[in-house]
Amino acid sequence: FTILAIESSCDDTACALVRSDGTIISEQIYSQKEHIRFGGVVPEIAARAHLYHLRNLVEKMINTSNLSWNEIDAVAATCGPGLIGGVIVGSSFAKGLALSQNKPFIAINHIEAHALTVRIPNISNIQVQFPYLLLLTSGGHCQCIEVTDVGHYRHLGGTIDDAAGEAFDKVAKMLGLPWPGGPALEVLAKEGDEDRFALPRPLYGRPGCDFSFSGLKTAVGNLLSDYDTTVPLPRTLAADIAASFQKTITQSILNRLENAIQMVSGISLLATAGGVAANKYLRNHLLNLANKYNLPFIAPPMQYCTDNAVMIGWAAIEILQQARQNHMIIDDIAILPRPRWPLSELSQRIHHKG
Ligand code: ATP
Numbered sequence: 001f002t003i004l005a006i007e008s009s010c011d012d013t014a015c016a017l018v019r020s021d022g023t024i025i026s027e028q029i030y031s032q033k034e035h036i037r038f039g040g041v042v043p044e045i046a047a048r049a050h051l052y053h054l055r056n057l058v059e060k061m062i063n064t065s066n067l068s069w070n071e072i073d074a075v076a077a078t079c080g081p082g083l084i085g086g087v088i089v090g091s092s093f094a095k096g097l098a099l100s101q102n103k104p105f106i107a108i109n110h111i112e113a114h115a116l117t118v119r120i121p122n123i124s125n126i127q128v129q130f131p132y133l134l135l136l137t138s139g140g141h142c143q144c145i146e147v148t149d150v151g152h153y154r155h156l157g158g159t160i161d162d163a164a165g166e167a168f169d170k171v172a173k174m175l176g177l178p179w180p181g182g183p184a185l186e187v188l189a190k191e192g193d194e195d196r197f198a199l200p201r202p203l204y205g206r207p208g209c210d211f212s213f214s215g216l217k218t219a220v221g222n223l224l225s226d227y228d229t230t231v232p233l234p235r236t237l238a239a240d241i242a243a244s245f246q247k248t249i250t251q252s253i254l255n256r257l258e259n260a261i262q263m264v265s266g267i268s269l270l271a272t273a274g275g276v277a278a279n280k281y282l283r284n285h286l287l288n289l290a291n292k293y294n295l296p297f298i299a300p301p302m303q304y305c306t307d308n309a310v311m312i313g314w315a316a317i318e319i320l321q322q323a324r325q326n327h328m329i330i331d332d333i334a335i336l337p338r339p340r341w342p343l344s345e346l347s348q349r350i351h352h353k354g
């Protein structure tokens with residue numbers, strides 16, 4: 001079967017047509033430029049930009065796919081967590097499409113979609129089986145999760161302050177890099193000396209797998225207070241700080257994740273997802289960690305680490321397949337958009353006996 005999916009929880013307006021065998025029939029994404037001059041995502045502007053762009057993107061996608069509505073089985077959209085204005089726009093648009101075309105609507109949790117991305121056939125070179133250990137690290141989240149089944153996520157640890165992506169973005173801003181900061185910081189760090197500055201690694205060496213990044217961010221701020229920041233920083237200095245920061249945050253993540261590996265048993269592999277998982281330096285170190293424990297390591301291609309609608313469509317496919325196996329019919333039209341929606345509260349979905 002085929003799903004039309006919509007994602008609008010942050011600053012990417014995205015839609016996709018995804019088939020249950022994992023084929024991406026067609027996809028459109030518009031990464032909002034509207035926020036560049038503000039140096040960060042402005043929620044009100046994001047919501048209006050989704051409203052402005054979504055209709056054209058969906059129309060373009062359907063036209064290029066050559067599919068007719070007869071060949072589309074359901075409509076799915078992110079219903080949370082995320083910036084609520086955008087979530088309302090995308091989910092209401094999707095519900096409107098579903099009702100007008102008489103298709104079921106499937107409400108998707110954005111974090112669940114990130115978590116299931118590695119299972120999309122064709123994007124990984126191995127078939128990812130449950131259970132697996134997942135490092136989910138993005139702009140708003142940083143968590144270690146044991147993914148035991150669709151809808152079943154064991155939270156092993158999470159950040160007690162900032163998300164990793166937030167730390168990347170804030171440090172990038174301090175270094176004078178353009179928004180979005182994470183990718184720009186990675187590029188700059190390539191030129192730098194990662195051993196020049198010793199930065200603190202909050203929670204390093206402690207038991208458990210919670211994360212903390214705000215102390216690291218503050219330490220970079222303190223370091224910069226020794227320099228004149230009214231003029232652009234010398235490039236080598238900025239690069240050395242970027243590299244030292246990237247190394248330190250990677251070491252922190254690896255230390256916490258190593259504890260997580262020891263907390264679970266019987267996992268098939270180590271996986272990662274979320275925008276920060278697009279970082280190649282981090283990916284290389286995650287691969288080394290996985291090798292140390294004889295685990296395969298899977299990371300989605302870059303464009304499916306950051307926000308996209310393909311992962312929303314795929315999550316819908318997994319949910320539908322699970323419902324069919326249990327002779328259930330999904331009807332999520334009454335699910336309302338939520339700014340917060342922890343994975344532990346996924347049972348909201350409305351099932352009818354088929
Ligand atoms: P969430 O998924 O938690 O709701 P989000 O949707 O805003 O948050 P994503 O699109 O998944 O987040 O990820 C965006 C984040 O990833 C940003 O903080 C961005 O800086 C970071 N990021 C993207 N690419 C890189 C990179 N190459 N290195 C480091 N960070 C990166």
Ligand code: FE
Nearest residue numbers: 138275306307
């Ligand atoms: Fe995201």
